Amino acid sequence: MTTRTSLQKTLGIGLTLGVTLLWLLGVTASGLVAQHEMNEVFDSALEETAQRILPLAVTDILNRENGAGNQKAPALKDHDEYLTYLVRDEAGNILLQSHDADPGVFSRTPAEGFSDTLTHRLYGVSAVSNTIYLEVAEPLAHRRESALEAGLALLLPLLVLIPVSLLGVWWIVRLSLRKVVDFQQDIESRGAGDLSPVVEEQLPREFEPIAGAINRLLERLHRALESERSFTANSAHELRTPLATALAKVQRLKTRMPDDYLKNDVAEIEEALRSLSVLSGKLLELAKAEGGGALSQSQQDLVPILAMIARDFEAQAPGRVVLSLPEREVNSFLDPDAFAILVRNLIENALKHGSRSEPVKINLNDNGVLRVCNGGARVPPEQLALLRNRFARAKTDAAGSGLGLAIADAIAKGAGMTLHLRSPATGRQDGFEAELNLACI
Template sequence: MRSIRRNLLVALLGAMFVVMMLGGWATYRAARDEAGVLFDYQLRQIALSLRDQTFQSSAEALVGDESLDYVIRVWDRNGLTMYFSRPHQSWPELTKLGYSSVDTREGEWRVFATQFHGLTIAVAQPMRVRNQLAADAAWSTLKPFFVLLPVLGLFIWVLVGRGLQPLARLARLVQTRTPDSLDSLNEAEVPEEVKPLVYSLNGLLARLKSALDAQRAFVADAAHELRTPLTALQLQVQLVERATSSEDRESALGELKNGLQRTTHAVQQLLTLARQEPGAAEYRFAPVSLAELVRHSVLDHERLAEDRRIDLGVTLADEAAVVSGDADALHILLSNLVGNALRYTPACGRVDVSCALEKGHAFLEVADTGPGIPATEYERVFDRFYRRSGNDGNTGSGLGLSIVRTIADRHGAQVSFLASDSGGLRARVVFPIAEDD
């Protein structure tokens, strides 16, 4: 890509060259018009000065001075040539009085003719002489500019370089920024033309700082959350080693197996959350049937629902509910919602899954008969690793709803919680309608 400095130099010099050419053409036209007025005046003065001359009729024209641009011709009252300064020049036999322009095979001529005592006196000048004089005048005017054009280009190069110094300083300031120092750039020290760029850079630095802070917090929270189950696994391994009877060993192995499952689940949720973050993976958007998604998710969780003695089913599956999204990501979203509902719903409870169209939007809904959560914590539950007090015995990782919110945001959907009709919790995800629908 060409530099701004070089582009400005070429553009400015090109513009100046075009302006000078237009100025030269205007100068040429003005000089030609002024020369025409002056030479017309001279033609008339020469013709009038010849009235006092005596011309004798002669069969052969008199030959004038070849260095004289003007041509003089005199006719008597019978139309016979009495004097012709340039007999070799082509000249029409008849000439009207006053000023006129005559085309001949030798070019265009400017003629002035007058009568005096029966004689017709005509004085002519070739137009090429006038045009040449006008071109010489225009060139004399523009020649200094063309000579100074390289000097002007050098000045433009230096001045543009000085004008672009704020960009160089801005580049140096950006280079000094590190992941540990993402302070905003000073907007007061830059020209007005560069301020939009500085505003954008400051916004980018702020977003980058926020993303890095979130990443550091996520890594710290993940390390903290994984440290507890890993410590528990070590203790459970020690219990297995210390078991003296087969019953104690089986009990310790069962606890170890449950601990491994919880740790594996937490790691899987961490990986899923990392993969759903913007920029981690590219979504492949296509029309997705929410009804089909609901049926598959219910079938996937049927065994878990049976083990927990929970009535899991589909209450509404509108085939018209089609959204534009990534099918795999939406499957993860619904699986987390259904898994959360099954995890918190007590035995003999009920979990209903539905989807439909409503007011120009499509929605997914999962309602349960569990204890629910207070309205004041509807937003807190989306925080990573957040667990409500009193649920310490739950096997959740605290990442499921964070994954749901992340996937919903990337689909332009809204996630909300409401109290279900049965007293539990109702999770609703509202999508925009697919354009192809």
């Protein structure tokens, strides 16, 4: 599964990491340059120190009365020496040394120029025809400490600059993408049946073609749905009118027939026309249910619609419909006409196939959950799984086309709901129950 992140988050993190990386690279480059320059300064100091001390050391050695023995230069006061020196003859004998000098850090044989040991940087110079050598030593740890302090001096400002850069980048990205976020929220917040155009104003230039394409698609979809609704309505009128006319003429012809045998034939034609009229109505309902017109652009209270439909069935089947309604409104984006078709098919299915000695219970609670329950024999699981299909029927003697539950399921799917079918019904050992949540759209 692909993990998707927001553009705002990606830009914010990417720019912050990029700025941080550039700062670190800049500090590293600056540190390396500073270290190189510092090494040049320290080498120059070593050389300058040797050049200054050498004449004094030579004068002191040549003016000695007791020979050329080793002497230590006295210190005026106690202090740490970063630079120490030795004065030796060509054989390596020490003639003079600084008060804190350690002969072990110098090379055994004196040499001119720069050289390095594991711990010190050395510079040597000679005088009196290469008979007197002066070497000055500086600890490498001193140079490393100086380089570290210089690097920290460059790095410490980043502790402030990086958080400031992070806040600045997030603020700029958020400000730049504010209209894009509003555009996203506008699309996310609208209902599935809202086909009104999205707002294109003040969007960044890169997103204007997207908004334009979405609006063109919504317009085409709206026209297609309106055309389909118009076609379904016209088809219903054009089919029902001739069927009703033919049925009326057959009924009138039946009353004029003197022969009982002919009357039976006309009665069969009458029943066939009536079945054809019902079937055509169901097929048109199925076409409307599958046509994508199950949602409206605004929410509607479905409680009065359910009450009206229940009263119609109560008049047709007195005492067999028990209705339970909530005290408050149940609002849903489900199209009122689609809801009426769905409920009529569920109640009609319960009345036809349920036990005639038990009422059909219709319950709509405050949370928008609708249940239609009837008594009767249990429906086997293998048959229950097929009842959503067209023309599929359980084993029953009741008349029907096998389209009622298919129409209800098509409307539920078109609205993004799930129609649950159960047998036995909840809390019973028998019966049948249909349930769906009208408020989950």
